[in-house]
Amino acid sequence: MMDETEFDRSRVLWWALTAALAGTLGLVLYSYIGTFAFGIFIYYAARPIYRRLRLVVESPGLAASAALFAFEIPFLAITGYLLFLAIKELERSAGAGAEIVAWFLPVPPAELDRAIADPRAYASSFDVASITEVISTGGDVLGPVATFFLHFSLAVALAFYLLRDGDRIADWFRDEVGEDSALWLYASLVDRDFQVVYFGNIRTVVVVALLALGIYNGLNVIAPPGLKIPLPNVLALLTGAATLVPIVVGKIVYVPMTGYLGLKAIESDPQTLWFPVVVAIVALLALDLFPIMVIRPVFAGQSTHRGAMMFSYIFGGLLFNWYGVFFGPLLLIAAIHLVRIGLSELAHGDRITAEVTTAHGLGSMPQPDSVPPDETVNGSTNDATEE
Template sequence: MIEKTEFDRSRVLWWTLTAALVGTLGLVVYSYIGTFVFGIFIYYAARPVYRRLRRVVDRPGFAAAGALFAFEIPFLAVTGYLLFLGIKELERSAGAGAEVVAWFLPIPAAELERAVADPATYVSSFDAASINEIVSTGGDVLGPVSTFFLHLALGIAIAFYLLRDGEHIATWLREEVGEESALWLYATLVDRDFQVVYFGNVRTVVVVALLALGVYNGLNVIAPPGLKIPIPNVLALLTGAATLVPIVVGKIVYVPVTVYLGLAAIESDPATIWFPVAVAVVALLVLDLFPIMIVRPVFAGQSTHRGAMMFSYIFGGLLFSWYGVFFGPLLLIAAIHLVRVGLSELAHGDRVTAMVTTAHGLGSMPQPDGDPPDEAATGEADAPVGE
């Protein structure tokens, strides 16, 4: 009896210690949830490149660093450059770009407009009073900027260690729960769809935005006088973002632009109607059919239902601020696979088994034995669903 009491006390002590540590770690993750979610996004986006590098690089640390610096850093730089082009174009066309930047940084919009219009003259106009003012307000500006780069560095560091040690974590989990368990099936399905969404859909947005950037600016080169596509860089960003909308994709951007150009051509010179027609044809082929038929299947493969994914991006951003565009899909995928693997059995009081019992078309299915690991992880072996 004494031994049993001591045993029970020991278990209570260990469970108390475990609950305290889990609660503390949960509070840390909750406090910096945006950084952790951003790190997970970078990890899944870089993992296909890491796995291919591991075929030729023996050390996982070198492969993880190579995947991040050879692929993820340029990707983030291109995304930032596209945003910069869009803000600068808004500033030129309507003075809105400076207002957007001033919303984030404590700098007057008029000062930003002067700096963008003529940087050399703006810098040469500094005097002692201006420099003192800059130094005195530098802390207000440096604070948000340094915080941004700190979170960016932490996100990249999280992704690095997940890439380097992810195989060990997966092996530990598989040994603990068993490869034939329902929990392992749930973890593999969630992991696979995270890979598909983060690597596929986000890459599709960036690729389509780059295509639109070339198409809109290229068409403006041959445009008749007074009939150019307005704010092409901003429209390119919107076209890339529109690929998240099922079926509609780029139509939500280039169709209104084509109608506007057509009306302008009819009003000014009907002989120039060929240009709106050319814009419609090129946009249909390059920004609509090409992403649907080539880009999305190659990048995304089988994924979560497109309509549900669209709402996860929208409501995630509305509910969780900037990191919601990453956190929303994460919650959606975790919830959908819980329904597919275990919720029906739990509701009916049945035993949860390693089988997908419902909602078969909402996400990835278990891979047949013998599939290549890279294909199983990226979704390349699956067929697109949810159109």
């Protein structure tokens, strides 16, 4: 029979092993926090589709694959559309196209002109040194692209396994802590608000892209001759996608666009400078401030205080770089529900119970058992939002 000393020593060893493994996993998570945050975003964005598919598809793996494929189709379609238009622009105006490409790539415009004018002659003029230089330059350019797609693939893989095995993980956690425990209530509320926030980001992208589509084409109607916004449909898609970039949002698109229009107006007719100014003002108000102040907090903050959600996007981007748009709301929601369920009891030394005891209007409330899961997930039954 194990005496008390051996029992304590065994517990110390197990806790040491647990701490070592937890520290290692924490280091991995910290090193790739952007990839993990993006994977969580993809998971919650695709989960409504997955749950609908599970009603008709028996295999969880097949339903997860189909949901992720449905999520990735718009991304791949937009990327292919943009590449197609870029190639068409390059064919239509070799000189201008070469200058645009050379602005992004470390290749002289004259070299691109030669390659476009006569690809066969240009390829035959290469020697071993030239090929080596091209390979080296291509590696420098494609390296970041390959890194991006690697992290994107890892995020998709993480989302796939969360979709496929998420219900089993949730059942295991519920069995361990108990369905009537405060931990289960905390996890349920955090999960519900994550769903609302991340799925709301997707809707924000779509709405802003449609809004930009109408604004850019509408501005082209009143544009002076020869001063129209180039490729308005492409720029509208890019503006919608840019809403995922914290702080910067539409500035990535409309600032270079208005700068180009301004330079073109100065060269052709300075009296038409009013049009770039109008474009800049309309874009700032409708495609920059409006999405940050209204659209995103409404769509991605239905169950969380909209002002707090807005600041989570802003400060998340400032503190955590590009993935702050995903990680900032995650921290906010986790902190809010900790305050609502356990902080007051911890401060007063009371027992923590499975009840929301304070800050009722800051997040979603526990739903009755009769409410279907899909309705509680998308936030449609929650009326606790407080401005």
